[in-house]
Amino acid sequence: MQPLARPGxxxxxxxxTCIGRVRNPGLAARxxxxxxxxxxxxxxxxxxxxxxxxxxIVPIATVAPDITTEEMGKVYTQRMAKNGAPGRDIYxxxxxxxxxxxxxxxxxxxxxxxxxxLPKAHYPALAVAPLNLVPACSDCNKAKLDAIPTCAExxxxxxxxxxxxxxxxxxxxxxxxxxxxxxxxxxxxxVWSPVLATRVLNHFQTLGLATLYASESAEELINIRHQxxxxxxxxxxxxxxxxxxxxxxxxxxxxxxxWRAAAYRAWHESDWFCAxxxxxx
Ligand SMILES: [Zn+2]
Numbered sequence: 600m601q602p603l604a605r606p607g608x609x610x611x612x613x614x615x616t617c618i619g620r621v622r623n624p625g626l627a628a629r630x631x632x633x634x635x636x637x638x639x640x641x642x643x644x645x646x647x648x649x650x651x652x653x654x655x656i657v658p659i660a661t662v663a664p665d666i667t668t669e670e671m672g673k674v675y676t677q678r679m680a681k682n683g684a685p686g687r688d689i690y691x692x693x694x695x696x697x698x699x700x701x702x703x704x705x706x707x708x709x710x711x712x713x714x715x716x717l718p719k720a721h722y723p724a725l726a727v728a729p730l731n732l733v734p735a736c737s738d739c740n741k742a743k744l745d746a747i748p749t750c751a752e753x754x755x756x757x758x759x760x761x762x763x764x765x766x767x768x769x770x771x772x773x774x775x776x777x778x779x780x781x782x783x784x785x786x787x788x789x790v791w792s793p794v795l796a797t798r799v800l801n802h803f804q805t806l807g808l809a810t811l812y813a814s815e816s817a818e819e820l821i822n823i824r825h826q827x828x829x830x831x832x833x834x835x836x837x838x839x840x841x842x843x844x845x846x847x848x849x850x851x852x853x854x855x856x857x858w859r860a861a862a863y864r865a866w867h868e869s870d871w872f873c874a875x876x877x878x879x880x
Contacts, residue, residue: 600802601703603696603758606729608689610641613727617678617686629665630674633724636663640724644717644731648760651794654748658721671723679727680713686727697734703758705806706857707815708736716757718745733758742806752797755805763799766790769856771816771865773872778879779820781862783812812858819862820877827877836873843867 608616614637621627640662647653660668679686693713702708714735719726735743748754766788771781785803787796803809830838847863854860866872 600756600758600761600763600799601697601701601706602762603703603733605759606689606693606696606732608692608729609638610728610730611638613679613686613689613729614638614674616689617674617684617727619685620678626670630670632664633662633666637724637728640722641728641730644725644728648716648730648757651751651754651760651798653717653754653757654750656717656722658747659724662724666723668720668723671726672719675719675726689729690732693729693732694734697758702736702739703733704735704739704756704802705808705811706854707811708738710734711737712740714740714743716755718747720745721747730759739806751794753801754798756798756802761795761798763795763856764788764790765855767851767855768799769812769858769861771812771858771861773865773869773876775871775876777876778817779872779876781813781816781865783809783816783858783861812861815858816862819859824877824879831875836870839877840867840873843873 611634614634618627618630621630644653644656647656662671678684679690681687684690690713694710697703697710700710702710704714712735713732715722715725716731716733717725722731725731743755746753746755768785768788768791769783770786771783774780774782785796785800787799791799826842827839830842834841843863844867847860847867850857850860850863866877869876
């Protein structure tokens with residue numbers, strides 16, 4: 600998970616912008632009357648997210664005084680997410696807020712949508728609240744489903760609030776088979792609280808990151824295998840190990856807990872791999 604800067608728009612400005620062109624006077628008046636509820640819901644979300652207690656936000660089907668879940672869903676789909684909608688600029692600002700266009704949840708795939716951190720089907724008052732909208736890839740968005748956290752451990756990691764700090768926590772292990780593979784896992788740093796550790800482990804499992812990173816690293820190996828074969832022929836095992844070590848350091852500087860850093864570190868430290876385990880047969 601990669602931390603992201605918070606969106607610049609407030610819940611009030613986002614909601615007001617989204618409902619700015621409602622033609623039906625009755626609906627416009629009812630939506631406008633819900634502004635205070637929307638603003639208060641976002642403020643409560645902000646406080647709870649900062650404390651890791653989003654599980655204490657109660658799902659409420661009606662946005663007081665009388666906006667239904669379905670109506671708020673339409674405010675998002677038709678008045679924010681749709682091309683040309685009044686709130687589309689706000690949607691786009693959040694969509695492009697992740698560096699390199701990478702999904703902050705998996706740190707690998709491209710952003711394809713906005714994910715409602717707390718699902719709009721259960722928390723309609725947060726349907727267009729910028730703090731509840733996170734750029735994400737399709738796979739991460741689908742994997743999260745419409746889960747409602749029932750305890751602090753079930754609160755999903757949130758890129759605007761959760762920073763896993765400078766600790767190394769992603770590690771890989773070389774599987775000594777041919778063709779070889781890497782097994783990725785979370786190595787919990789001592790400074791993490793038990794709740795944070797469980798949240799990160801849940802994040803890793805729910806989003807299938809071990810499988811994703813294993814696949815990406817297998818592809819990486821295909822691309823460097825010829826170089827490793829050449830290095831071993833000219834500089835023996837030490838040449839292979841040194842090259843993998845240099846790449847590990849460079850990747851760790853670039854993205855400390857990226858799968859590449861973990862992969863190169865694991866390959867560098869494996870005697871079996873450096874001695875030729877990288878060959879397919
Ligand atoms: Zn993703």
